[in-house]
Amino acid sequence: MKFQIEDVTVYFPYDNIYPEQYSYMVELKRALDAKGHCLLEMPTGTGKTIALLSLITSYSLSKKTNPIKLIYCTRTVHEMEKTLGELKLLHNYQLQHLGPEAKMLALGLSSRKNLCVNPTVVSAENRDSVDAACRKLTASWVRELAAANPNVPTCSFFENYEKSASEALLPPGVYSLQDLRSFGKAKGWCPYFLARHMVQFANVVVYSYQYLLDPKVAGIISKEMQRESVVVFDEAHNIDNVCIEALSVSVRKQTLEGATRNIERMDREIKRCVGVGRLEATDANRLQSEYKRLVDGLAVRGNLPASDAWLANPVLPDDILKEAVPGNVRRAKHFVSLLKRLVQYIRVRLDTENVEKVEPVSFVQSLDQQAAINSKMLKFCYDRLHSLLLTLEISDTDEFLHIQTICDFATLVGTYARGFSIIIEPYDERMPHIPDPVLQLCCHDASLAIKPVFERFQSVVITSGTLSPIDLYPRLLNFNPVVSRSFTMSLTRECICPMVLTRGSDQLPVSTKYDLRSDPGVEKNYGKLLLEMVSVVPDGIVCFFVSYSYMDGIVNSWHETGLLKEIMQHKLVFIETQDVVETTLALDNYRKACDCGRGAVFFSVARGKVAEGIDFDRHYGRLVIMFGVPFQYTLSRTLLARLEYLRDTFQIKEGDFLTFDALRQAAQCVGRVIRSKADYGMMIFADKRYTRHDKRSKLPRWILLQLRDAHLNLSTDMAVHIAKEFLRKMAQPYDKTGALGKKTLLSEADLEKMGDGILKDVLF
């Protein structure tokens, strides 16, 4: 359908639209008009993504003279694929109605691991080794060598891509990763470098958060994005965590050992260069010219060939020192000795009996005193290392991750004095008998990493199904949104049924509170709840647990008591593990089991990979059970340090923040069941603590509205009864467009008929 929002003609690829989608678009358009940032919470299952894509592309089409670019950030690759799938649908629709003028270029961007088509490279185990394998074939020095000696292997895809130079372009269209690979294969061009090149020209770019937020990645990928861009962070309820993770580093024993090996290797390489230098000038000259360059104050050579680019400086662009490298690290061997001293110092610090928490300032001071490394030298560590590795022409970068970690740490510590702390723990709190010393540089200030994004781009949209309380995010991220709205869901029928279960059938309370957690009675009651539910609910059921260890424990105990066996009489059981491959296959099988009608249960972990981005819509999830309240591990030092920082800086109480964090996770988990208004699903919060107002009130409004008072304090048998009733009700046919007066599905004609005023009546 096609309709007007003020001066913009919006092309929407469906025949009908939800009223909340319409008002979402209206708000979004206002933000775009104001060229400001906005914060929008809209329930899952109301077609947020398509509303966003459709408005922004239509907006861009209507502003022909200065079209805006859309940078769409997803948390995961599979969400990226889903978004591109929806964009394809939209694009086809626009082409149909507008013809060639609607043509645009949209593409997804990912790492080499997901884009490479060279069979020898892509067969490598993980991302780092794929990156390194690629570099071994494409680094500039390798290609120089290959030009002289045809026996040196190169990558034909990259060579072809380089040869066609400026002709290597993607024709307009929407490209998922799969499409990019197919295109690359067909043309014989490297899809990874092609995509990276095309990102500058594309109308829509879809990639992961980190490509904008993490300076290490953003530095090489997102350098040249225009200001007239709209940046969208979808499913952004965790964005503060992504931001602080991007600037945090931890160092362990293994890291230090690896770093030592790396240093030795660099040492050897330098000696070889110098030694060879007597006979052959080039190698020694390389070091010499590097020195000269550093004297000139260029820490990094400008205009590196794309294939040489490594992860960029871990520090945000504005904070990078733009001055000459200090004299005492210009020479390669001096720099190596500095690294040696640094590693030695950290080793000593790690070797402690007690937990220590220090501020970066005092850490740098003591480093200066004991190892004679001042903060300026620290700041240059990363760039200096990068330069050295390039000079030494090292291509197996995956081997040098350890020393890179050390340098990242050094540069961050040297640059930031506020918002960070260093925590040294000799062992894990939960396993005090196993020594596992770790030094962590924790970032507490989420606004640091996202600040350049807010400054660089004209509009930043932060949106998710769960952003409650919505006023907290601007404080955490330190920005001023021009629009900040939370939408509810207008339901045609009551298709979601949240319940709070506090007791088992035996009336004993259930909870994952620390003192009740391993109580066999609670475990049994949880098991009984699931057993009752699997016999009542059709198709798929998803269960979320508070942590892996808790899940392992309770599943084992169900197995031992025979409960699991009884559950398996009704449905197949799949479980998330820490192995991603296995979990993916389990999910795939879970879907198959739901598709064929066998029915299945999926055990998963809140804050796990599955909870983060897998939808359990329609028959893939008719019921979600959240076992317990997914609090973070409250004794963790890093968390305590962050809470302290939040209290001091933003006056946010520890308890409030913990509850907020736990509840947004829980809401995120249960929100995955619903995808559209035709869909339906139940949500059970199985913990007595959910009855308390301070917990419950932090759930998003669209869930709270459906949570009846009668469902606040249920026992297992009552929940089963409600579930039966609900499922029977949902099985009846219903009128999709909504009952009289309250329309939940609008057609083109409806939109034409009413102005904005009427729409408000319909909605609220």
Added chain:
Amino acid sequence: MKKLESSNPQALSWCVTLAHQATGNYARLEDRLAGIEARLSGLELEQKVESKLSSCAGKILNSPSVASISGTKSCKGEEIGKHTMENRAIKAISVLDLSFEKQYMTDKQVVKPVYYKSSVKDPGVRGVLKMNKDRFVFTPSDPTSSVRLNVEFRTITGHRFTKQETKQGSKPPQCLLNLNQDQGGYLFQFDSFPDRDICKDFVARVLEMRDAGKAVSNKSATPVHDEQLSAAEMERRIKLLQENSELQKLHKQFVIGGILSEAEFWATRKKLLEQNSSRKSKQRVALKNDMWSTKPLSDGQSNRVTFNLTPEIILQIFAEKPAVRQAYLKFVPNKMSEKEFWTKYSRAEYLHSTKNVVAAAAEAAEDEELAVFLKRDDMLVNEARRKIKQVDPTLDMEADEGDDYTHLPDHGLSRGDEKEVLEPQYEPFKRSFSQYLNQHAAIVLQGRVVDVESGDTRSVAEALARTKQAELAKDVSDVDMDHARLERVSRMAEIEDLQAPSEPPVAPLSIKDPRDYFDSQQANALNTAAESDFCSTQLNFSIRPSLAYSWLNESITEIKTGGLADPLISSDVALKVFDSLNQSMSCTKFNVGRNPSDSVLDSLPKDTKEELLHHWTSIQELLKHFWSSYPITAKSLFSKATKMKDAMSQIYPKLQELKRTVQSDLRHQVSLLVQPMLQALEAAFAHYDADIQKRSSRNAGRPNGY
């Protein structure tokens, strides 16, 4: 022979059928006899039966009467004797046939000493159990005991028995046989398993035979007789007959009545048979979603730990753990015996159940075969790597891992959940319960890939290995896979309730019993028929040939240029045609009554209605065969047509009788219904007579038929 006859009414009825058919089929009869003899030689028949057979077979073969019939037509005036001889021979043979089918157990009986028990715990009453093919009798050894049984197998609905398993450490199971009735049952305990098994098999056969008899009770359609049919084919036909009452009636009337041969009857129904066979006849049993509890049974006192393995469990182990399967194929029986193998395996399982990784590693270091079970299953890992490529990209979390720069080693914050850190040398020995759960569910979901009935472990293992290999071989090509993946993504991307409703998915209609179906449909069809005036739409038939020709031309060129449209006819048009056909059908059939909503047939008394319908179908059948035998090119066709004509001429008076006897107020309607049948029959008779005349005149033209 007499005894055989009396003891087997079933066989008798078959014999009658046979006798009818046999009149024309002596040559084949001889063949069959030879076949039986051949089969006989391979079997140990009881002396009694054998002698009977040989004597009667001898009689048949040597009897001058048979020879006279099959050979020359000389008549010796032994009409009566001849017929009895024939019949007897036929009977004997059919009974023998039957006994081959059922392993000649019809006149056998089994006698075993047993305990009769009221429950499993009950010590029971000692006595003797006698079983013959239609009843079993229990006589207690203590003559004073009041417990006596004399039960017909007719009342027995099924039987159950205990499994013979030799578990170590548990007490040997009782050898029980339970004969179920609708209410309650009879429980016998035997002295030994072999005794029990003899009785069990006997009961099974008796019940099976009885069920077979019941199912096709009036059919006797059956085995053989004039063509060698595979058992599967036979089964299919029987099944069809069971499903379709109408067909069954026809079959009874004509085939058993001897008017049509079995082959002729089915020849016109090939399609039905094919359809039926294409449907999967046997439902495959899925794997049980039951995990083999690795929890070992220990008796608490000694240090012995017991594991139980059954063929089902072994199948499951092989399916879930390819490494074990491979090891089995490699080691057994060359390197170790089956028992040793499973002992080793159990030991490995036990080690895992203790969750002591270090101990497992230590054990594995000492024993390399044990290490196979203890180590991580590399085949599974490889398979996972292969499968991950085919996974739906919208849930491919592995790709995500590949894109994650925050979680560079040591970057980011350590999560609350730490992985257990293991030293690398122990890594391969770590196994989690979750892994096992997922693998198990995946296998159950896959279903029973191999269909191995036998308990032979090796063949199970080999079959599984083969299917895996085949799976690898037919791995879909990259392009197909990508395409499928993309399609899936785009399907997932749509939000269905914003879309206009799409066409409902269509399921093919399969009508098992047409009469049932159409009877129930009539009322509906009539209702709609009554509402719309279906007769008003008059098509314009007055089309000039030239116009028609030009239309034809037009559509030909259209197809030439545009190709055939898919679907050929637009569904709207098809539906319209279908509707109007439906209506006109119900119209002609039922519009006879004043009120179209109740069918004329319903107003008739039930008997009359049944009779009418039955006559109708039988006339249909006969006419079909009658007309299909024209033009007559062979003598057999001529005789067939004659036979059909005779059969029809038998029905003709019946119809007239029906017309006459029906109540006067219904007479008009009945005659309306009967009239078309009569006309059809008359037409057939007329054609037959005309044909006969033509033939005879032709023959007359050529003296002596040449």
